[in-house]
Amino acid sequence: MTNTDATVAINEELGSRDDMIVCDGVDKWYGDFQALKDVSATIKEREVVVVLGPSGSGKSTWIRCINRLEQHQNGRIIVDGIELTNDTRNVEKIRSEVGMVFQGFNLFPHLTVRDNITLAPLWVRKKPRGEVEQLATDLLERVGIPEQADKFPGQLSGGQQQRVAIARALAMEPRIMLFDEPTSALDPEMIKEVLDVMKELARSGMTMMVVTHEMGFAREVADRIIFMESGEIVEVGTPEHFFTNPTEDRTKLFLSQIL
Amino acid sequence: MTDTADTSLLTTASGKPPFYRDTTIIKWIVQVFTLVVVIFALYFLSKQAGDNLKARDINTGFDFLSVNPSFAISDGIDTAPNTGGRALWVGMVNTIRMSLAGILAATILGILVGVSRLSNNWIVAKVASAFIEYMRNIPLLVHILLIFFTLGQLGDFGKEINEVTGKLEQGPINGWIHISNKGLSVPRIHISDGFYQWAVFLIIGAIVGRWVMNKRTAARDGTGAETYPVLSFLGVLALFGFIGWFLHPFFGWLGDAIFGPISRLIPNIPQIAVQLALTALALVMASLWIQRFLTSRRTPAGLARLTDDDWFRMIFAGAAAVIAGVVFLVIWPGLSSWIINSSRDFFEVATDKFGDGRGNWREDWPIDAARPDISKRGNFANPGPAGLNFSQGFAAVFFGVVLYTSAFIAEIVRGGILAVPKGQTEAAQAVGLKRSTMLRLVVLPQAFRVSLPPLGNQYLNLTKNTSLAIAVGYSDVVQIGQTIFNQTGRSLEVFAIWMLFYVACSLAISAVVNFFNVRLLIVER
Numbered sequence: 116m117t118n119t120d121a122t123v124a125i126n127e128e129l130g131s132r133d134d135m136i137v138c139d140g141v142d143k144w145y146g147d148f149q150a151l152k153d154v155s156a157t158i159k160e161r162e163v164v165v166v167l168g169p170s171g172s173g174k175s176t177w178i179r180c181i182n183r184l185e186q187h188q189n190g191r192i193i194v195d196g197i198e199l200t201n202d203t204r205n206v207e208k209i210r211s212e213v214g215m216v217f218q219g220f221n222l223f224p225h226l227t228v229r230d231n232i233t234l235a236p237l238w239v240r241k242k243p244r245g246e247v248e249q250l251a252t253d254l255l256e257r258v259g260i261p262e263q264a265d266k267f268p269g270q271l272s273g274g275q276q277q278r279v280a281i282a283r284a285l286a287m288e289p290r291i292m293l294f295d296e297p298t299s300a301l302d303p304e305m306i307k308e309v310l311d312v313m314k315e316l317a318r319s320g321m322t323m324m325v326v327t328h329e330m331g332f333a334r335e336v337a338d339r340i341i342f343m344e345s346g347e348i349v350e351v352g353t354p355e356h357f358f359t360n361p362t363e364d365r366t367k368l369f370l371s372q373i374l
Numbered sequence: 375m376t377d378t379a380d381t382s383l384l385t386t387a388s389g390k391p392p393f394y395r396d397t398t399i400i401k402w403i404v405q406v407f408t409l410v411v412v413i414f415a416l417y418f419l420s421k422q423a424g425d426n427l428k429a430r431d432i433n434t435g436f437d438f439l440s441v442n443p444s445f446a447i448s449d450g451i452d453t454a455p456n457t458g459g460r461a462l463w464v465g466m467v468n469t470i471r472m473s474l475a476g477i478l479a480a481t482i483l484g485i486l487v488g489v490s491r492l493s494n495n496w497i498v499a500k501v502a503s504a505f506i507e508y509m510r511n512i513p514l515l516v517h518i519l520l521i522f523f524t525l526g527q528l529g530d531f532g533k534e535i536n537e538v539t540g541k542l543e544q545g546p547i548n549g550w551i552h553i554s555n556k557g558l559s560v561p562r563i564h565i566s567d568g569f570y571q572w573a574v575f576l577i578i579g580a581i582v583g584r585w586v587m588n589k590r591t592a593a594r595d596g597t598g599a600e601t602y603p604v605l606s607f608l609g610v611l612a613l614f615g616f617i618g619w620f621l622h623p624f625f626g627w628l629g630d631a632i633f634g635p636i637s638r639l640i641p642n643i644p645q646i647a648v649q650l651a652l653t654a655l656a657l658v659m660a661s662l663w664i665q666r667f668l669t670s671r672r673t674p675a676g677l678a679r680l681t682d683d684d685w686f687r688m689i690f691a692g693a694a695a696v697i698a699g700v701v702f703l704v705i706w707p708g709l710s711s712w713i714i715n716s717s718r719d720f721f722e723v724a725t726d727k728f729g730d731g732r733g734n735w736r737e738d739w740p741i742d743a744a745r746p747d748i749s750k751r752g753n754f755a756n757p758g759p760a761g762l763n764f765s766q767g768f769a770a771v772f773f774g775v776v777l778y779t780s781a782f783i784a785e786i787v788r789g790g791i792l793a794v795p796k797g798q799t800e801a802a803q804a805v806g807l808k809r810s811t812m813l814r815l816v817v818l819p820q821a822f823r824v825s826l827p828p829l830g831n832q833y834l835n836l837t838k839n840t841s842l843a844i845a846v847g848y849s850d851v852v853q854i855g856q857t858i859f860n861q862t863g864r865s866l867e868v869f870a871i872w873m874l875f876y877v878a879c880s881l882a883i884s885a886v887v888n889f890f891n892v893r894l895l896i897v898e899r
Contacts, residue, residue: 213804215801221797223802225820235806
């Protein structure tokens, strides 16, 4: 991997920050199929990393390993200084530090929007209800749908549901947010409203790891782009380096197919 | 182009179609024809039945309900009923008691087995599967007979007289549980008469506690400070319970002051008043239904045009009320005496339970754990403070239906849990919920929603299956009814009572299940 000057510059700038996610030689198999091959990467505080790659390249598997929705088999994953092991206390601690937004929203359909957001702070953080309700109101304000608080998820549009899902993850006041293809299940006019919320979040200094196919978002918001194929990290660099001057042939092929 | 088109459609479209193509007329003809056929069929069958009965000199009528049946019942609230109606009532109570206890036990066991079958623990999962396969692949009657004869093969051990003390030995586990060919004896929480007075304290405590809880919830939501509303509620309830535990005879006057006068008043109600009240009730309910129906058809612009189906519904509702009125007034006056007697029974029991400042201030605690009295086994009418003695028949039917139904409930629960999308558990894990919290707040509420309709079916099945009690001689409504019609020959009447009773039970269960089903519906659009 040869880095351009810009990549060197950003790596120097990032070097002074704390490590938020460290992956070191992570391997993951599904039966005989190896989904992740020796994946090593470090994500710094307040950094926005976009993971790109063709379908089946292991992007989602990797991001799901980071909060133990999938279990890696080799290597180490350290999140905010805590290593993911079989110790359930570590797993619980990491999950309450890491927010996740899914492709299919996965809102709880039997609870109102407000209850979806307040559930975890009430039961995991054990905060008083008055405070949590206020938090929910503030978060819905932030994602732009304060008037939907008492509706059920089934009554909202896809874009609104995804924004509720972001508010639900933010309610735990996480230090890291993971986005697993957050706009793939949305109509084009709804993608923008979700991306706007994510851009606002990035500007506020949240550490974010985003798996997406939105090239415009990657170019505009990302600090670094990680390109994966067949379970391997192929190339890492700034958006400028990645979109204008990629070094690897596989990256060039990918870009030629989507641009 | 129009000159070449088929013009017959156009001409009839402007005018009225011939009657055999008019949907309104066709609908009315079909409905009226169906009604006539049904009425004729009912008339024909009942006429035939009546003629045959007359030809064979068989009496009909419900007079047996008020005649002393002169037989004893082995299990139940009254082992020597003085009327046929009361004997059937004893059977109905036995069926209801068996069904309610069975539904409760089968639900708990079924949920346990269903969740176990999904367990990651290999042994637990396999044991649960084996249980389900064994239970549901063998007919219920075989299970009931197997349990019955297994119990019968047991000796009557543990009943020996101790040679040294001359007293009855209590048997294994110091007499707390006892299985023998006389049935199954288990301890129970004994509810003494003081309990009902104590319950008044608890009810007042719950009301006050609820008020305190609301206050504290409001305070917490206002200031954000933790005020422990639920703990406050429990504290107030416990305080009232504690005071009432010692002061419960205070409410003894309720029996003589309220329930006594009511129970003395009821026999003075003339039968015809109950009949008229029931008839009026039927008519009022029909008119209320029609009114509500018309309201539902009302639009902002006024009453919507009623379709033919709407008219049929209203006509049938009115006709049903009129028929019910005729039944109450003319055909079955025995019903009103039965209602008068049983409601008097209820208030008499209440009077008796509250007593008159009853109970020793020190000795008669409201509740108490009681060992079974094994000298009185085989008798469900447990006199005095003692544990439950299930008769052999009760134990066989109870465990038969509970084990059998729980296998089906387990499969329903398992299906319900599997029907919750995987994304739900992932989302719950991702926000950091613990496994138990996730199950309770996210998975089970959604699984329960899917499971409820089939669960209701299993409850109906369980209730109807208790009628297999006849195979082992447990005194449920079918067994007692059969004894009555063997004695009196009134088979048609007894069959009618059976059917009405089971229909009423099933409708009651469906109503409860539907109530929860509507409340659990997930709101969409």
